[in-house]
Amino acid sequence: METATVTLAARELVKRYGDRTALRHVSLSAGPGELVAVIGPNGAGKTTLLSILAGIQQPDEGELTVLPKGVGWVPQQAALYGKLTVEENLFLFARLERCPNPRATVDRMLELSDLRERARDQVSTLSGGNRQRVNIAIGLLAEPEVLLLDEPSAALDPRQRARLWEFILRLAGVGTTVIYATHNVQEADRYADQLIVLADGERLFDGSPRELEQEVGTTGLDFEEAFVEFLHGRGH
Amino acid sequence: MRWLLLKDLQILRRSPLLVALLVLYPIVIAVLIGFALSRGPEKPEVAFYNGLAGQSAVVELGGDRIDLAKEGRRLFDAIDPVRVKSKEEAIQKVRDGDVLGALIIPKDLATNIQSTLEPGTVEVYYNAEDPAKRQYVENTIKAQVQTANGALTKRVAKEALQLLDLISTGGQYTFLGQSFDVLGLQRAESILTRARAELPAGSAERAELDRVIAFGKLARENLSFSDDVLAVVGEPIRVKATALDGGSTSLTSFAVALAVAVSLMFITLLLAAGTLALEREENAFARLVRGLVSKTGLLVEKAGLAAGCSVAVCLVMMVGLGLFVDLDWGRFPLWLAALAVGALAFAALGLAIGGLTRDVRAASLLAFMLCLPLAFLALVPSGAVAPALYDLIRAVSAVFPFKPSLDALDAALNDAGGLGGPLLHLAALTLAFGALGRLALRRFA
Numbered sequence: 001m002e003t004a005t006v007t008l009a010a011r012e013l014v015k016r017y018g019d020r021t022a023l024r025h026v027s028l029s030a031g032p033g034e035l036v037a038v039i040g041p042n043g044a045g046k047t048t049l050l051s052i053l054a055g056i057q058q059p060d061e062g063e064l065t066v067l068p069k070g071v072g073w074v075p076q077q078a079a080l081y082g083k084l085t086v087e088e089n090l091f092l093f094a095r096l097e098r099c100p101n102p103r104a105t106v107d108r109m110l111e112l113s114d115l116r117e118r119a120r121d122q123v124s125t126l127s128g129g130n131r132q133r134v135n136i137a138i139g140l141l142a143e144p145e146v147l148l149l150d151e152p153s154a155a156l157d158p159r160q161r162a163r164l165w166e167f168i169l170r171l172a173g174v175g176t177t178v179i180y181a182t183h184n185v186q187e188a189d190r191y192a193d194q195l196i197v198l199a200d201g202e203r204l205f206d207g208s209p210r211e212l213e214q215e216v217g218t219t220g221l222d223f224e225e226a227f228v229e230f231l232h233g234r235g236h
Numbered sequence: 237m238r239w240l241l242l243k244d245l246q247i248l249r250r251s252p253l254l255v256a257l258l259v260l261y262p263i264v265i266a267v268l269i270g271f272a273l274s275r276g277p278e279k280p281e282v283a284f285y286n287g288l289a290g291q292s293a294v295v296e297l298g299g300d301r302i303d304l305a306k307e308g309r310r311l312f313d314a315i316d317p318v319r320v321k322s323k324e325e326a327i328q329k330v331r332d333g334d335v336l337g338a339l340i341i342p343k344d345l346a347t348n349i350q351s352t353l354e355p356g357t358v359e360v361y362y363n364a365e366d367p368a369k370r371q372y373v374e375n376t377i378k379a380q381v382q383t384a385n386g387a388l389t390k391r392v393a394k395e396a397l398q399l400l401d402l403i404s405t406g407g408q409y410t411f412l413g414q415s416f417d418v419l420g421l422q423r424a425e426s427i428l429t430r431a432r433a434e435l436p437a438g439s440a441e442r443a444e445l446d447r448v449i450a451f452g453k454l455a456r457e458n459l460s461f462s463d464d465v466l467a468v469v470g471e472p473i474r475v476k477a478t479a480l481d482g483g484s485t486s487l488t489s490f491a492v493a494l495a496v497a498v499s500l501m502f503i504t505l506l507l508a509a510g511t512l513a514l515e516r517e518e519n520a521f522a523r524l525v526r527g528l529v530s531k532t533g534l535l536v537e538k539a540g541l542a543a544g545c546s547v548a549v550c551l552v553m554m555v556g557l558g559l560f561v562d563l564d565w566g567r568f569p570l571w572l573a574a575l576a577v578g579a580l581a582f583a584a585l586g587l588a589i590g591g592l593t594r595d596v597r598a599a600s601l602l603a604f605m606l607c608l609p610l611a612f613l614a615l616v617p618s619g620a621v622a623p624a625l626y627d628l629i630r631a632v633s634a635v636f637p638f639k640p641s642l643d644a645l646d647a648a649l650n651d652a653g654g655l656g657g658p659l660l661h662l663a664a665l666t667l668a669f670g671a672l673g674r675l676a677l678r679r680f681a
Contacts, residue, residue, distance in 0.1 A: 081518055
């Protein structure tokens with residue numbers, strides 16, 4: 001799949017923390033505008049995989065074979081300064097990202113995140129959902145080809161989640177590759193084009209949600225039940 | 237890095253309580269220390285009742301008149317007297333806490349001294365609220381009474397010397413307005429020598445007279461030593477003090493250096509540790525070091541922020557202290573060097589603390605818990621503890637920046653010892669703690 005349409009590809013990634021192996025020879029690739037969900041039980045290695053793709057950690061083995069022009073990183077916890085306003089946070093990171101026109105970039109992000117009216121509010125006063133949108137907007141400041149999201153909707157209520165996914169889908173709609181780790185299997189089913197299932201650091205599945213259902217081979221189960229059945233079938 | 241610095245300043249500006257503490261703390265310290273120093277702890281307010289007022293306070297010793305009121309004024313060298321009208325009023329002022337103590341000169345003081353049957357007694361009242369105050373009052377008043385006693389002893393010894401001189405050489409002596417001619421041993425010896433010459437040689441009377449002349453001569457020779465003996469009695473022990481180590485810094489000047497060093501330590505440590513820990517608490521660290529800022533650059537920014545703010549605040553503090561005590565403004569470049577290098581060392585330690593902790597509160601608590609005992613340790617004087625423990629204290633103090641910062645500030649402010657040694661020491665600590673802070677950042681990722 002490492003063709004001109006691939007924006008990010010990794011091969012045989014291995015990461016160890018002391019005696020524990022967090023990732024075992026995991027490979028993946030994603031194309032422009034593709035939504036890739038990384039799912040799995042706790043401790044599966046989802047965050048480790050994303051942090052290696054983001055360049056925060058280096059793999060012990062394996063490599064990134066296709067590097068995108070830019071990778072936006074959105075950690076699980078909003079990485080924002082609560083004492084600064086929405087606009088100030090965006091400006092700070094726009095300047096640190098050396099955006100050629102920080103004012104225009106910030107304006108674009110305020111529009112994209114639909115937070116224009118809250119631009120002068122301190123981040124500490126925002127709801128969890130709005131904070132996460134600022135968090136994602138900062139990840140997009142450098143107009144990356146790939147956006148990595150770690151549990152983007154965790155701790156959000158259903159309405160906030162829906163608004164957040166509208167935002168993410170808009171990004172994918174304009175060609176941004178979105179790779180997200182989630183515990184929410186329904187979100188993976190609903191939004192992902194590609195599904196990567198990890199358990200104990202091992203990649204158990206790489207395909208679409210429908211392909212996963214077909215692999216389980218059960219009928220009448222919803223996706224979450226099919227996923228649990230899949231894990232049981234693989235000894236997890 | 238410029239934008240990060242601006243960001244941190246913006247955050248500080250939006251933390252009014254923290255900024256108020258950072259600004260007010262050194263100002264309050266400066267004012268308190270300046271006030272304390274300008275008043276001088278050696279001049280406590282003491283209620284003073286003089287029972288001799290309105291009556292003669294002159295005693296006559298050996299024909300000399302000694303004014304007790306005049307001699308008693310020596311007590312006021314060390315106290316600020318609050319004059320009261322009665323003993324009861326003086327005691328009440330002590331009870332009310334208006335004065336540190338009360339000094340009562342009883343009405344019979346002059347009579348007792350004149351009688352020579354018993355010593356004159358002054359009464360002292362004070363509150364012994366705590367052992368330190370009790371010792372302070374006792375030591376202050378005892379020292380001053382000792383001084384007054386010494387002065388009186390000298391006066392009495394002087395009178396005694398004059399009398400002995402009169403016995404030795406003879407002369408005029410006035411007592412109760414009457415003048416007497418005292419023969420004296422020297423003149424008696426001359427008379428006896430002349431009388432002896434008129435007696436027949438070998439006579440029993442001449443032999444007896446020889447014994448009297450010999451005794452008179454011996455007595456006169458021995459009396460000639462009496463001035464030295466009485467001088468020793470008046471001041472039996474003299475003190476000749478020589479400082480072997482350290483400069484000649486006054487307590488006031490050292491207190492200024494100490495106040496500035498303590499403020500420099502608190503402000504720099506808390507700011508450096510807090511602002512670094514904040515990056516982790518806000519989850520921004522991982523985002524920043526993903527190519528936006530290097531980890532070393534982040535540490536340099538935090539150290540610069542903490543050191544810059546603390547140096548500015550300490551300079552304000554020194555200006556405040558300068559209102560109360562004399563500071564040599566000609567040495568300003570040296571102050572600045574000592575402050576800057578000390579602040580960098582504290583900032584490096586703060587970064588190590590901030591790197592080891594997970595949030596701002598833990599960083600602040602650890603900084604407080606670490607720096608307070610270190611400051612106390614650095615002030616433990618030699619001889620106050622066992623030699624092995626003192627060596628350990630010196631070693632621990634040398635590993636942290638407080639002691640060398642205090643030495644550098646003392647040298648810069650008071651010309652006490654060389655400045656180069658402490659500055660080099662601080663530079664070494666800056667590098668060591670900076671490296672530790674850089675290592676500690678691995679825990680952040």
